[in-house]
Amino acid sequence: MITEQPMTPASGLPSPGALIDRANHLVQALAMPSLVQLVLRLALAVPFWRSGLLKWSGFLELNDTAVTLFSDEFMLHLPGGPYHFPAPTVMAFLSGSGEIMFPILLVLGLGTRFAALGLLFMTVIVELTVPDGWPVHLTWAAMALGIMAYGPGNVSLDHLVCRARSHGR
DSSP: OOOOOOOOTTTOSOOHHHHHHHHHHHHHHHSOHHHHHHHHHHHHHHHHHHHHHTTEEETTEEOHHHHHIIIIIOEEOOTTOOEEOSSHHHHHHHHHHHHHHHHHHHHHTSSHHHHHHHHHHHHHHHHHHOGGGHHHHHHHHHHHHHHHHHOSOSSSHHHHHHHHHHHTO
C-alpha cells in the first residue's frame, strides 16, 4: 500500500501517491467482501436456475424435452468418444434437480460451499457435453471455486446458523 505522502509544496495538491491511496480505499469500500460474496452466489445461481426451470413441466415431473436432450442430443466428449449419456432419464432428473436445488441453496446461503461444489461438478459435466462453451464454463467454475474458498459471507443463512451456534455455547 502506498503510504500517505505530504502535499506537494509548490502546488498545494496531494501527491500522486496519496491520490492513488485514496482511490484504492474508495474501490475497496465499494467492493465489501459480503457484497462480493452475495453477488457471486446470485451470479452463479441464475444460469443454472434458468436451465433447471426448462427441464420441468410440474412438481417432480420432467418434460419430454429434458429426457430427449439426454437421450438423443447431449453427448459426453471423452477420449475415444463422444458417448451417449448412460441412463438418460436418470441423468435428466439429476440434472434438473441439481439445477433447481443448488441455486436455491446458494441464494439463501444455506449449505453454500456444498451447493457450490455441486454446481462445480455440474459445470465439469456441462463442459464435457459442450466443450466449445469453455469461456462461460470457466467463469462458472471460477465463481464456484470462489464461493467454496471464501464462503457465503455475512448475508447468508450459513452465517446466521454459525452465529446462533456460537452464542449457544
